[in-house]
Amino acid sequence: MLNLALSALLISALFAAFILQKSAKKLTEELADEPRTTLQAGALSALFIAFSAFAELLLNQTGSDIETLQRMFTNLAYYAAIPLLASAMLVSARNSHWERPAWGRWLIGLFALFELLRRMEHGEIYTQVVAVAVSGVMLTAAVMTRHKQLRSITLLAAVNMSIALLLTGPGALTASPLAESSYLYPLLMAGALPLAAIAIKQTVVFNLKKA
Numbered sequence: 001m002l003n004l005a006l007s008a009l010l011i012s013a014l015f016a017a018f019i020l021q022k023s024a025k026k027l028t029e030e031l032a033d034e035p036r037t038t039l040q041a042g043a044l045s046a047l048f049i050a051f052s053a054f055a056e057l058l059l060n061q062t063g064s065d066i067e068t069l070q071r072m073f074t075n076l077a078y079y080a081a082i083p084l085l086a087s088a089m090l091v092s093a094r095n096s097h098w099e100r101p102a103w104g105r106w107l108i109g110l111f112a113l114f115e116l117l118r119r120m121e122h123g124e125i126y127t128q129v130v131a132v133a134v135s136g137v138m139l140t141a142a143v144m145t146r147h148k149q150l151r152s153i154t155l156l157a158a159v160n161m162s163i164a165l166l167l168t169g170p171g172a173l174t175a176s177p178l179a180e181s182s183y184l185y186p187l188l189m190a191g192a193l194p195l196a197a198i199a200i201k202q203t204v205v206f207n208l209k210k211a
Contacts, residue, residue, distance in 0.1 A: 005183035005190070006053045012190035013050035016197035017043045023201045027208075034097035035204045041103045042088035042200045045081040046193055052077035053186065078170060079114040079130060080107060085196055086137040086161075089154065092203040093141040131171030135162035138196070150202050157195035164188035 020043035027036040055073040059066050084107060091097055098106075117126040138158035145151040166173050168185040 002183045002186075003057060005186040006057050008190040009186040009193075010050055010053040010057065012193045013046045013053060016193040017046035017050060019194075020046065020197050020201060023205070027204075032208060034099060035092075035208060037100045037103060038088050038091050038097050039201065039204060041098075042085055042197060045084040045088065046197060048081035048084075049077045049189070049193065052081075056186075075114065078127070080110045082134055082161075082165075083110055083130060083137075085193075086134040086141075089141040089157075089196055089200055089203075090137050090144075092200045092207070093144040093154065095203075095207040127171040128173060129171075131165035131169060131173070135165055138162070141199075145199075145203060147203075147206055150199060150206060153195055153202070154199040157192050157199050160188060160192035160195060164192060 020039045024036045024039035024043065027033075027039070052073040055070055059070050084103075087106065114126065117123060135158070138161055139155075142151055142155035142158045145154045164185055165171060168181070168188060170185075
């Protein structure tokens with residue numbers, strides 16, 4: 001069952017990356033450079049999650065090197081890709097896009113923050129902070145989305161992601177039977193990613209048309 005859930009997550013993440021990158025390529029106007037960067041940031045985050053799911057599916061052998069590689073991809077997805085995706089959703093909802101260097105600095109900052117807190121032995125607390133922060137950012141993005149239909153999609157993505165992170169993921173706040181089912185987290189993530197990608201894409205397009 002876990003392999004099926006990871007396969008669904010892999011397909012879902014690749015689909016999300018594809019639609020965001022395809023939408024970014026359509027924005028060729030000079031004034032749309034920053035919105036295009038937001039779409040590309042979302043596509044990159046989905047691609048990181050796809051790498052993590054792919055690694056979980058294929059790197060199923062034992063050994064310290066294999067386990068280290070799996071952990072690297074898992075950390076990349078959770079501590080960098082998911083916050084990056086939430087940031088792209090909030091930026092698109094606010095229609096206040098960042099320049100490319102800002103996205104790069106933010107991604108490096110996410111890596112550095114994780115490594116710093118890991119070395120300070122606050123990794124477990126930070127894992128829960130990520131779950132709460134990402135859920136809060138995505139829900140805020142849903143509230144800030146102006147278009148009613150887009151708000152519904154964004155809210156659905158945010159709720160799905162919040163359930164995945166807060167109840168079933170590595171940063172689950174409380175012990176529950178849901179967290180014991182290893183396949184629920186990737187399955188819920190698989191459902192949230194396309195919704196998040198569509199919300200980001202449609203919000204960017206809507207704001208550009210309105211401008």
